[in-house]
Amino acid sequence: MDQSKEQRILNSVSYNAVKGDPESVLDCIDNYCSQKEWAMNVGDEKGVILDKVVEEADPTIALEFGTYVGYSAIRIARLLKPNARLLTIEFNPEFASIAREIIEIAGLSEKITIIEGHSQDIIPQLREKYQVDKVDFVFLDHWKERYCPDTILLEECGYLRKGSILLADNIVYPGAPDFIKYIRSHKSFDCTNYPSHLEYMKVEDAMEKAVYMG
Numbered sequence: 001m002d003q004s005k006e007q008r009i010l011n012s013v014s015y016n017a018v019k020g021d022p023e024s025v026l027d028c029i030d031n032y033c034s035q036k037e038w039a040m041n042v043g044d045e046k047g048v049i050l051d052k053v054v055e056e057a058d059p060t061i062a063l064e065f066g067t068y069v070g071y072s073a074i075r076i077a078r079l080l081k082p083n084a085r086l087l088t089i090e091f092n093p094e095f096a097s098i099a100r101e102i103i104e105i106a107g108l109s110e111k112i113t114i115i116e117g118h119s120q121d122i123i124p125q126l127r128e129k130y131q132v133d134k135v136d137f138v139f140l141d142h143w144k145e146r147y148c149p150d151t152i153l154l155e156e157c158g159y160l161r162k163g164s165i166l167l168a169d170n171i172v173y174p175g176a177p178d179f180i181k182y183i184r185s186h187k188s189f190d191c192t193n194y195p196s197h198l199e200y201m202k203v204e205d206a207m208e209k210a211v212y213m214g
């Protein structure tokens with residue numbers, strides 16, 4: 001059975017990255033995906049925007065939708081303070097298991113919990129099953145048509161507090177028009193757009209930051 005692209009990315013990280021060094025894991029994935037096979041990691045250009053917003057949020061509890069192979073989970077978790085943690089939700093079991101191995105190589109397994117399932121099923125369980133009260137930072141990078149309903153669900157479940165920061169990938173490409181329409185017209189969100197490019201391509205893309213005003 002042929003290996004998947006995601007398995008080949010893991011092989012490259014396992015062979016080339018320095019164990020316990022998150023930066024070397026990120027560099028390895030970016031090099032592989034820009035030189036060998038494109039893959040849907042947030043990448044190094046939008047990754048700098050993600051870094052800046054995570055540093056601004058300085059979250060104790062961070063949440064991510066769409067783990068994929070763990071690139072953005074490592075990007076986020078490497079910036080977290082000692083007792084902070086990241087919960088990342090992935091519905092594809094193969095991606096989740098590859099991400100677990102790549103996160104282990106980065107030495108960040110203690111800070112990151114991968115939860116397998118669909119975002120809409122997991123969100124209501126976060127309080128009871130994962131002891132989440134409020135979420136300080138949310139990175140939306142899963143199915144683009146789930147950004148809007150899941151943001152509404154997070155608010156309805158009471159996980160957002162004054163100052164909670166949402167950051168959404170792929171606002172231009174593939175695009176999340178219903179999310180943008182909703183979030184920019186909602187009085188409780190203060191939005192900022194960050195123009196950038198699709199990972200590893202010259203195609204235009206953007207990220208959107210939305211601060212919950214309570």
Ligand SMILES: Nc1ncnc2c1ncn2CCOCCNC(=O)c1cc(-c2ccc(F)cc2)cc(O)c1O
Nearest residue numbers: 040066067089090091117118119141142143170173174
């Ligand atoms: N827990 C959950 N609950 C629900 N759904 C879930 C989930 N976990 C995962 N999923 C499923 C979706 O996960 C991946 C979503 N990401 C993308 O689709 C994506 C696509 C491109 C892209 C593709 C092709 C091009 F030509 C150009 C660009 C670029 C990106 O940066 C992307 O992020």
Ligand SMILES: [Mg+2]
Nearest residue numbers: 042141169170
């Ligand atoms: Mg993305």
